[in-house]
Amino acid sequence: MHARFHTAFAALPENLSSALEPFLRHDDFPAMFTADEVAQVKQATGLDDDALAFALLPLAAACSVTPISHFNVGAIARGTSGNLYFGANMEFAGAPMQQTVHAEQSAVTHAWLRGETRLASITVNYTPCGHCRQFMNELTSGTGLDIHLPDRDVATLGDYLPHSFGPKDLDITTLLMEKVDHGYTLKTSDTLAAHALDACNQSHAPYSKSHSGVALETQNGKQFAGRYAENAAFNPSLPPLQAALILLNMSGEDCLKVRRAVLVEQEGALITQNDATRATLKAIGCEDVTTLNC
Numbered sequence: 001m002h003a004r005f006h007t008a009f010a011a012l013p014e015n016l017s018s019a020l021e022p023f024l025r026h027d028d029f030p031a032m033f034t035a036d037e038v039a040q041v042k043q044a045t046g047l048d049d050d051a052l053a054f055a056l057l058p059l060a061a062a063c064s065v066t067p068i069s070h071f072n073v074g075a076i077a078r079g080t081s082g083n084l085y086f087g088a089n090m091e092f093a094g095a096p097m098q099q100t101v102h103a104e105q106s107a108v109t110h111a112w113l114r115g116e117t118r119l120a121s122i123t124v125n126y127t128p129c130g131h132c133r134q135f136m137n138e139l140t141s142g143t144g145l146d147i148h149l150p151d152r153d154v155a156t157l158g159d160y161l162p163h164s165f166g167p168k169d170l171d172i173t174t175l176l177m178e179k180v181d182h183g184y185t186l187k188t189s190d191t192l193a194a195h196a197l198d199a200c201n202q203s204h205a206p207y208s209k210s211h212s213g214v215a216l217e218t219q220n221g222k223q224f225a226g227r228y229a230e231n232a233a234f235n236p237s238l239p240p241l242q243a244a245l246i247l248l249n250m251s252g253e254d255c256l257k258v259r260r261a262v263l264v265e266q267e268g269a270l271i272t273q274n275d276a277t278r279a280t281l282k283a284i285g286c287e288d289v290t291t292l293n294c
């Protein structure tokens with residue numbers, strides 16, 4: 001079992017820990033459960049969907065990387081497929097606070113990067129901040145997304161974000177998590193660059209139309225790609241590097257062990273991820289960065 005789960009796993013009720021053990025046993029547990037696996041765990045434990053998501057929160061929070069706050073937030077996103085995806089906050093010492101990833105952003109992005117196109121609900125161990133409410137207002141699920149919090153009745157994103165500002169206010173109809181292919185091409189034989197291009201092609205940038213993707217290679221040779229996710233309110237946009245780091249972290253790899261990165265962005269785009277990507281990568285110890293235009 002990955003060391004980060006030891007403490008939280010030991011504190012689970014016995015029937016849940018024995019149902020989860022076969023999944024968490026190996027280091028490469030992907031921090032998600034398929035709908036079939038969820039059904040299996042529910043049957044073994046007698047927990048319903050809600051209770052299971054709450055029970056999993058300590059495991060999700062155990063994936064947090066919080067050198068600044070030491071405040072671990074966990075989130076569980078449920079896709080309409082029935083799959084569950086963990087999310088956890090990530091902080092980067094040596095980089096500006098703006099580079100922080102919130103647990104809700106992590107869970108949403110995790111689901112999106114693994115192919116989910118719509119969320120049914122999200123369960124979080126703390127109340128979502130304004131930034132997260134705004135981030136989630138960009139999703140295909142709209143204001144109907146169910147939000148589950150400890151000691152509160154389930155409520156929708158619309159309840160938590162009344163009089164909201166969103167994509168519609170800017171006449172945008174494409175939403176975050178929708179399947180897209182922007183069709184950019186690039187001549188390369190580097191698989192890491194190919195992953196970054198693929199991520200760029202699936203990125204969500206309807207406001208700036210400046211699509212981008214980042215792919216990371218870890219010191220043990222694993223590769224992870226992240227897509228840029230723009231937000232109608234601009235500032236809550238999630239950079240492609242953060243998306244890649246979310247998938248890397250959820251997959252059990254160490255953010256401080258990235259050895260190489262490729263950023264793919266459009267030639268002549270209105271905005272660029274180049275400088276911010278390099279600065280944050282430098283803060284986490286990676287200076288081997290290639291930027292390619294598509």
Ligand SMILES: O=c1ccn([C@H]2C[C@H](O)[C@@H](CO)O2)c(=O)[nH]1
Pocket residue numbers: 066069071073088089090091100101102103104127128129130132
């Ligand atoms: O909705 C929230 C609020 C805060 N945090 C994280 C961000 C930062 O890492 C830490 C302290 O704010 O908690 C979240 O993940 N979600």
Ligand SMILES: [Zn+2]
Pocket residue numbers: 102103104128129130131132133
């Ligand atoms: Zn937040």
